[in-house]
Amino acid sequence: MYNGFFPEIIMSEAEKITRCVEVLCGSGCNTVRSTISSLQNNEPVQSHKQMVNELDGNGRAILLAELVSIMAIYEKENMIDWQEINSVFLDMDGTLLDLHFDNYFWREHVPLRYAQINDIHMEEAREKLFTKFSEMEGTMEWYCVDYWTEQLGMDIAMLKEEVDHLIAVHPHVVEFLEAVRATGKRVVLVTNAHGKSLELKMNRTQLGGHFDALICAHDLGLPKEDVRFWEKLQNIEPFTSGNTLLVDDSLPVLRSAREYGIQHLLAVYKPDTKGPMREVEDFMAIHRFEEIMPG
Numbered sequence: 443m444y445n446g447f448f449p450e451i452i453m454s455e456a457e458k459i460t461r462c463v464e465v466l467c468g469s470g471c472n473t474v475r476s477t478i479s480s481l482q483n484n485e486p487v488q489s490h491k492q493m494v495n496e497l498d499g500n501g502r503a504i505l506l507a508e509l510v511s512i513m514a515i516y517e518k519e520n521m522i523d524w525q526e527i528n529s530v531f532l533d534m535d536g537t538l539l540d541l542h543f544d545n546y547f548w549r550e551h552v553p554l555r556y557a558q559i560n561d562i563h564m565e566e567a568r569e570k571l572f573t574k575f576s577e578m579e580g581t582m583e584w585y586c587v588d589y590w591t592e593q594l595g596m597d598i599a600m601l602k603e604e605v606d607h608l609i610a611v612h613p614h615v616v617e618f619l620e621a622v623r624a625t626g627k628r629v630v631l632v633t634n635a636h637g638k639s640l641e642l643k644m645n646r647t648q649l650g651g652h653f654d655a656l657i658c659a660h661d662l663g664l665p666k667e668d669v670r671f672w673e674k675l676q677n678i679e680p681f682t683s684g685n686t687l688l689v690d691d692s693l694p695v696l697r698s699a700r701e702y703g704i705q706h707l708l709a710v711y712k713p714d715t716k717g718p719m720r721e722v723e724d725f726m727a728i729h730r731f732e733e734i735m736p737g
């Protein structure tokens with residue numbers, strides 16, 4: 443814009459950003475991660491407040507982009523030792539696919555149809571449904587299309603089709619799947635989703651052909667949150683815990699996999715592209731699959 447006339451102004455903003463990057467990176471990974479999270483969610487930063495607050499909106503956006511790319515490169519070098527991996531287990535909703543579809547479906551679309559059918563207000567419908575949902579969270583029924591069809595008196599599979607245009611694959615997923623398979627490792631989709639949801643999503647995204655196997659927790663009778671799930675999985679998809687990578691956006695699932703002994707675990711920072719950054723506890727996590735491309 444005016445950089446020809448006021449180079450000192452541009453320089454000084456650029457210098458401020460450079461100084462922020464240096465100081466934040468010098469304070470360690472956790473500081474950088476929490477600053478990224480605050481900037482992404484438009485919240486006040488916790489460390490080196492004054493320095494970051496001196497930046498204008500554009501400066502904050504540039505700082506955020508720089509910190510994200512620095513962390514991506516840093517974490518890529520440390521995150522996965524591909525030599526050690528033989529099997530890659532990938533979750534579907536929120537990991538490979540944008541969780542926005544599922545969030546929108548259960549928080550907006552189902553309450554809307556429920557309100558219409560029962561002739562009640564949307565708010566009342568939401569309240570009733572959310573109570574029912576939270577009671578079943580983490581159980582096999584929670585993921586079961588047939589269970590909710592019966593409980594709510596609505597054809598859930600059909601309702602999903604009404605909004606299936608919202609089903610979307612996260613960035614770099616296809617390249618990642620192809621790159622991992624090219625190395626000869628097993629690539630397996632391991633999902634809690636019901637068979638009908640899996641079918642709808644595979645039809646919509648055409649991702650199915652990129653896997654060596656598709657495994658539905660319903661066929662094993664236990665959700666991934668249950669540590670016994672991984673034992674059962676061994677019967678149909680043998681794996682060595684020390685040489686297996688699991689990427690999953692659910693912390694309860696990652697915890698159960700860790701308890702079973704799976705050595706390489708990764709969480710997902712933004713399962714829903716329209717939602718906030720997620721807390722990932724002490725798990726390593728990715729923003730995008732390009733951060734862990736093999737080779």
Ligand SMILES: [Mg+2]
Pocket residue numbers: 533534535536537690691692
């Ligand atoms: Mg998930």
